[in-house]
Amino acid sequence: MLTKSSNKMRPVYIVLVILLLLVPLIIRDDYLMHLIIMTCVWGIVATNWNLTLGYGGMFHIAQLTFFAVGGYASGIGAVTFGASPWLGLLIGGAAAMAASLVIGLPSLRVKGIYLILLTYAFHNGVSELVNHFRDYTGGSMGLLVPAFEAGSVSFVTHPSYYYYMVLPLLLFSIISTRLIEKSFIGKALMATRDSEVLASVSGINPYKYKLVTFITAAFISGIAGAFYASYLGVIGPEIFSFSLIVNGLGMIVIGGMGTLFGPIAGSFIITFFMEVFSSLEDFRPILVGAVIILALLYAPNGVVNYLGEMLAKIKSRKLPGQARESGE
Amino acid sequence: MQEAMPLLEVKNVSRYFGSLAAVDDLSFEVCQGEVFGIAGPNGSGKTTAINVITQIIPPSKGEIFFDGHPIHRLKSHDICHLGIARTFQQPTVFETMSIADNISVGGTFGKKGARDGAAEAEICRLLDFVGLDKDPDTPAKKLIVNDKKKLMLAVALATNPKLLILDEPCAGLTTVESKEIINLIKKVNDLGTTVMLIEHNMQVLMNISDRVMIIDHGTKLCQGTPDFVCCDARVIETYLGRNSVKGGKTFAGAE
Numbered sequence: 172m173l174t175k176s177s178n179k180m181r182p183v184y185i186v187l188v189i190l191l192l193l194v195p196l197i198i199r200d201d202y203l204m205h206l207i208i209m210t211c212v213w214g215i216v217a218t219n220w221n222l223t224l225g226y227g228g229m230f231h232i233a234q235l236t237f238f239a240v241g242g243y244a245s246g247i248g249a250v251t252f253g254a255s256p257w258l259g260l261l262i263g264g265a266a267a268m269a270a271s272l273v274i275g276l277p278s279l280r281v282k283g284i285y286l287i288l289l290t291y292a293f294h295n296g297v298s299e300l301v302n303h304f305r306d307y308t309g310g311s312m313g314l315l316v317p318a319f320e321a322g323s324v325s326f327v328t329h330p331s332y333y334y335y336m337v338l339p340l341l342l343f344s345i346i347s348t349r350l351i352e353k354s355f356i357g358k359a360l361m362a363t364r365d366s367e368v369l370a371s372v373s374g375i376n377p378y379k380y381k382l383v384t385f386i387t388a389a390f391i392s393g394i395a396g397a398f399y400a401s402y403l404g405v406i407g408p409e410i411f412s413f414s415l416i417v418n419g420l421g422m423i424v425i426g427g428m429g430t431l432f433g434p435i436a437g438s439f440i441i442t443f444f445m446e447v448f449s450s451l452e453d454f455r456p457i458l459v460g461a462v463i464i465l466a467l468l469y470a471p472n473g474v475v476n477y478l479g480e481m482l483a484k485i486k487s488r489k490l491p492g493q494a495r496e497s498g499e
Numbered sequence: 500m501q502e503a504m505p506l507l508e509v510k511n512v513s514r515y516f517g518s519l520a521a522v523d524d525l526s527f528e529v530c531q532g533e534v535f536g537i538a539g540p541n542g543s544g545k546t547t548a549i550n551v552i553t554q555i556i557p558p559s560k561g562e563i564f565f566d567g568h569p570i571h572r573l574k575s576h577d578i579c580h581l582g583i584a585r586t587f588q589q590p591t592v593f594e595t596m597s598i599a600d601n602i603s604v605g606g607t608f609g610k611k612g613a614r615d616g617a618a619e620a621e622i623c624r625l626l627d628f629v630g631l632d633k634d635p636d637t638p639a640k641k642l643i644v645n646d647k648k649k650l651m652l653a654v655a656l657a658t659n660p661k662l663l664i665l666d667e668p669c670a671g672l673t674t675v676e677s678k679e680i681i682n683l684i685k686k687v688n689d690l691g692t693t694v695m696l697i698e699h700n701m702q703v704l705m706n707i708s709d710r711v712m713i714i715d716h717g718t719k720l721c722q723g724t725p726d727f728v729c730c731d732a733r734v735i736e737t738y739l740g741r742n743s744v745k746g747g748k749t750f751a752g753a754e
């Protein structure tokens with residue numbers, strides 16, 4: 172299943188994973204660890220969003236609905252039914268999956284602007300539900316969600332524990348994206364993105380493959396939402412805010428739509444950007460918008476592709492004998 | 500060849516766009532093994548007719564049967580699985596995918612249940628067959644228009660169709676390139692695939708088709724052997740007459 176090029180890259184990936192595992196040993200600063208954990212959380216959301224949006228060409232905003240549903244489901248599970256946050260992860264994933272069916276079955280029949288509008292309507296609908304059932308959701312106050320604990324050890328004072336929870340989920344997102352991309356599902360998905368009409372006369376049922384990836388991506392985002400709620404200790408209606416949608420889309424666009432590592436690079440950039448400019452408060456969304464525009468102007472295929480092209484240019488300069496590739 | 504059983508039966512099919520009847524109560528049959536040619540003026544509903552057959556656009560009225568199955572309520576991918584493949588008037592390929600991946604889409608999904616993909620040998624055979632002499636790893640978006648058309652044909656053939664529908668495969672090509680495509684179509688037909696061909700160039704159409712249908716305003720004007728159709732007064736008046744001024748070649752395909 173793996174191609175030649177990914178075989179060549181395998182040692183690089185292994186070293187990268189080892190480095191990632193060592194991060195908590197290198198970074199001793201709790202605040203920095205917090206930012207890294209948040210980068211991973213948003214990296215999971217963006218990676219799964221990118222699976223449907225970048226590879227599948229489905230322009231939707233439901234990924235944040237799934238994230239919110241996951242967070243609220245695990246929160247309600249803990250507060251109302253006394254479920255542990257660990258079980259909450261599963262509850263969050265399952266609830267997000269159920270939501271993806273409800274949203275996906277009607278919405279994925281349409282495309283483009285209709286799909287964006289329809290999923291945005293669902294997003295607001297879920298937000299309204301949360302507001303309506305305030306006995307369970309805490310309304311505008313939100314819900315206080317218990318922290319993860321193992322035995323008698325609470326994770327609260329141990330950022331590294333959270334990191335070791337969220338990292339596998341991020342790696343799982345990357346690997347599942349890669350596996351789907353290389354499988355017949357990915358082929359059907361990308362063919363549909365390129366030309367839905369040609370795909371369907373070539374024997375592909377576009378709706379089926381869109382729905383399958385939509386649900387898969389929802390499940391992982393739901394788990395991430397449950398993790399997020401328990402990690403921050405609270406889940407509130409801000410999770411439905413428009414600026415989060417812009418941030419999430421920004422991560423994908425800035426990092427590189429339809430690339431494996433783009434969304435994670437984008438998450439890193441946006442998460443740290445939001446922190447660095449935290450004193451600017453309400454002006455941040457405008458700044459994020461400006462960064463997205465700059466990225467679209469100077470690296471329209473995302474920073475990952477941009478860096479790749481730069482590397483290729485540097486390489487070709489080092490080999491003056493070889494013909495330089497024409498600049499694209 | 501005319502006595503052969505019909506592979507495709509189109510019965511009283513209409514398709515409206517608002518008040519415009521792009522296809523208007525059209526009926527015809529395509530027989531097993533033949534090359535069935537379709538011609539008609541610009542906007543006469545040729546493309547809409549095959550869009551309706553392949554369910555890119557559902558018919559407003561009428562029935563369509565393929566190989567005995569009613570297909571007018573099926574989805575495009577089911578129709579592909581039954582054995583109808585088609586190309587488009589505009590060269591359409593999977594732009595971001597490589598040549599090999601383009602073809603393997605047809606091989607992987609063209610038959611119901613098959614998921615193992617087209618083998619490398621099969622991809623090379625098809626590339627060779629359509630005369631596309633390019634590295635299979637080339638991204639499709641790098642191809643020139645003519646090569647995209649060949650690739651589009653290879654994708655259609657990869658589904659191993661019983662009926663291949665071609666929408667103006669020669670439009671915009673030079674005479675030499677057209678000849679190449681015509682020979683290819685003959686080769687496909689010789690190997691047992693029934694062909695339905697929309698073509699503006701009457702010389703080409705008359706030369707390759709077993710039977711020809713002329714449509715105008717979405718309805719059948721005339722149908723029969725090439726010789727018969729050429730002598731039809733209405734055809735000469737509405738179609739041939741006008742085109743013969745330009746030596747039988749129109750440039751309608753270049754939109």
Ligand SMILES: Nc1ncnc2c1ncn2[C@@H]1O[C@H](COP(=O)(O)OP(=O)(O)OP(=O)(O)O)[C@@H](O)[C@H]1O
Nearest residue numbers: 516521539540541542543544545546547548588751
């Ligand atoms: N999707 C559509 N929506 C509205 N009108 C359409 C649509 N598709 C086709 N038409 C109209 O239907 C009529 C038939 O168009 P069609 O493309 O089938 O003609 P054609 O015979 O293929 O012409 P050409 O020789 O130019 O390819 C035209 O008047 C066209 O404008």
Ligand SMILES: [Mg+2]
Nearest residue numbers: 545546547588
């Ligand atoms: Mg046409």
